[in-house]
Amino acid sequence: MSSNTQQWTGRKVLVTGAEGFIGSALVDLLVEAGAEVRAFVHYKPYAEKGNLARYLVPGGPVEMVAGDVRDAGRVMDAVAGCDTVFHLAALIGIPYSYDSPGAYVQTNVVGTENVAEACRRHEVRRLVHTSTSEVYGTALTAPIGEDHPLQPQSPYSASKIGADMMALSHRHAFGLPVTVVRPFNTYGPRQSARAVIPTILAQLHSGARQIKLGSLTPTRDFTYVTDTAAGFLALADCDRALGEVVNLGTGREISIGALAEALITASGREAEVVVDAERLRPAGSEVERLLSDNSRAREWASWRPEVSLEEGLKRTSEWVAENLRLFAADRYQV
Numbered sequence: 001m002s003s004n005t006q007q008w009t010g011r012k013v014l015v016t017g018a019e020g021f022i023g024s025a026l027v028d029l030l031v032e033a034g035a036e037v038r039a040f041v042h043y044k045p046y047a048e049k050g051n052l053a054r055y056l057v058p059g060g061p062v063e064m065v066a067g068d069v070r071d072a073g074r075v076m077d078a079v080a081g082c083d084t085v086f087h088l089a090a091l092i093g094i095p096y097s098y099d100s101p102g103a104y105v106q107t108n109v110v111g112t113e114n115v116a117e118a119c120r121r122h123e124v125r126r127l128v129h130t131s132t133s134e135v136y137g138t139a140l141t142a143p144i145g146e147d148h149p150l151q152p153q154s155p156y157s158a159s160k161i162g163a164d165m166m167a168l169s170h171r172h173a174f175g176l177p178v179t180v181v182r183p184f185n186t187y188g189p190r191q192s193a194r195a196v197i198p199t200i201l202a203q204l205h206s207g208a209r210q211i212k213l214g215s216l217t218p219t220r221d222f223t224y225v226t227d228t229a230a231g232f233l234a235l236a237d238c239d240r241a242l243g244e245v246v247n248l249g250t251g252r253e254i255s256i257g258a259l260a261e262a263l264i265t266a267s268g269r270e271a272e273v274v275v276d277a278e279r280l281r282p283a284g285s286e287v288e289r290l291l292s293d294n295s296r297a298r299e300w301a302s303w304r305p306e307v308s309l310e311e312g313l314k315r316t317s318e319w320v321a322e323n324l325r326l327f328a329a330d331r332y333q334v
Contacts, residue, residue, distance in 0.1 A: 007237060009034035014082040016040040016069055016115060017089030018062075021191045022130075022183070024051035025229040026086060031061045033233070038063045040078045040089065051190050069111030072118075079118035084236055087115045088130045090163070093194050094156045098282065101155035108159040109166060116170040116178065124177070128236050129167040131182040131245065132160050133221070133290050142253075143293035146182070146245040153287055164245070171243040179241040181232055184249030184292045188225030188312060189319035193327045197222070197313070200260055201320040202327035204267040211264070212276035214286075216257030221249040221292045224307035224315075234301040241300055249292025250305045266313040267321070 013030055017023040018039035030037050039052055043066040055062035067074035069089045079085055091097075091107040112129065119127040136144050137151025152158035170176035187197045196213070203211050231248040235241050254262070260273045297303040307315075320327070 007033075008233070010036065011083045012036045012038065012081055014038045014040060014078055014085045016075075016078075016085070016087045017042075017130075019050045019052050020088060020092075021051075021188075022186055022225060022228055023086075023088040024190060025188070025225045026088070026232055027052060027055075027062060029226070029229045029233060031055075036063075037061060038065055038078065038082065040065050040067055040069075040075075042066070042068060042089070069114055070106055072114040075111075075114045076118045076121065079115070079122045079124065082122070082124055084126045084128070085115065085119050085124050086128045086130075086232055086236070087112065087167075089115075090130065090160070092156070094134070094154045095194075097154055097156035097159070101159075104155055104159035105162070109162040112163040112166045116167050116176060119178075120170060120174050120176050126236050127167070127176060127178040128232055129164070129178055129180050131164045131180050132157070133182060133184040133247070133249065133292065134287060135161045135164065135182070136287075136290065138287050139289040139291060142289060142291045143251060144247070144291060145293040146247055146296060168243065168245075177242055179235050179238070179243075180245040181235055182245055182247050183228050183231070184221040184223055184247065184290055186223050186225050186228045188316055191225070191316075196256060196259070197263065197316060198320055198327065200263045201267060201317050202324065204264065204269045204271060205317075205321045205324050206327075209271050211260055211271050211273045213256060213260060213273060214276065216260070216273065216275065217255060217288065218286060219253040219255045219289045219291065220259070221251065221253050221290050222259075222309055222312070223248060223250050223305055224312035227305040227307055231297055231301070231303045234303040235297070238301040241296070244296070246296045246300065247292045247294050248297055248303070249294050250309070251292055251294050252309065253289070253291040254309065262310070262313055263317065266310070266317045
């Protein structure tokens with residue numbers, strides 16, 4: 001990893017969305033680096049253990065705080081005493097945003113305002129806000145640099161554009177030390193079935209002979225989750241990135257159709273790929289091409305991805321096979 005993890009020893013760090021896919025990987029890396037981690041997780045009234053279950057022990061390295069980023073008071077309390085805040089909490093997933101756009105505005109835009117304001121009031125050293133490559137929409141030029149136009153092709157991407165602008169406005173208006181990290185498509189163990197890679201692998205390891213997907217032509221730039229998490233740490237200590245947006249991607253693209261074939265190979269299974277109309281996005285909403293220009297991350301923070309796509313798909317396939325009980329392979333996860 002390119003981040004100097006020794007710099008994190010003894011630091012008090014808050015991670016919002018800490019039980020999520022990327023959030024939990026970031027918590028793992030911070031714990032390994034010796035940080036004092038406070039995990040802000042969405043309250044669940046059920047006996048679900050989640051991705052941070054291994055830290056639920058008395059005197060463990062992670063302090064668990066249940067709450068909701070829409071609750072400004074709870075966020076204010078969670079930020080208190082922290083050196084660095086990694087804001088990953090968000091309502092994610094594009095399909096559901098068509099059904100409930102207002103919920104995305106409340107969690108992603110209002111939630112980000114609450115986090116930014118709490119960081120300002122408590123004078124944190126650095127806020128690292130999480131964006132998404134979906135804000136770029138279909139690439140007008142490639143590879144996509146941070147100055148590429150923003151195109152809200154779904155309510156989800158629109159809410160993340162709003163969240164990014166809210167975070168950056170606090171830099172311009174109040175001098176908040178914030179960096180916006182814009183990951184491209186992150187994948188790996190613990191990712192939910194709503195994402196394309198675990199969707200394909202769950203079907204394969206369930207014995208499906210037909211892999212049902214939406215459009216096969218869009219291309220994506222896939223980054224393994226530990227590389228994305230390392231990028232967050234590297235940029236949290238990069239002064240050049242203050243008030244800036246920084247892409248995290250590999251600079252390599254692959255079509256969804258070719259990805260499916262690569263996953264069939266990685267899984268050791270045999271299957272054919274078919275288009276499922278239920279999984280097609282509305283006309284004008286599908287992002288056809290995403291390919292990152294990661295020059296800023298490489299040059300400013302000495303970050304570069306270390307896990308190849310082939311190796312990452314192999315690791316992810318093995319994890320899905322071992323955790324197949326977590327997936328409903330016969331049902332499309334919105």
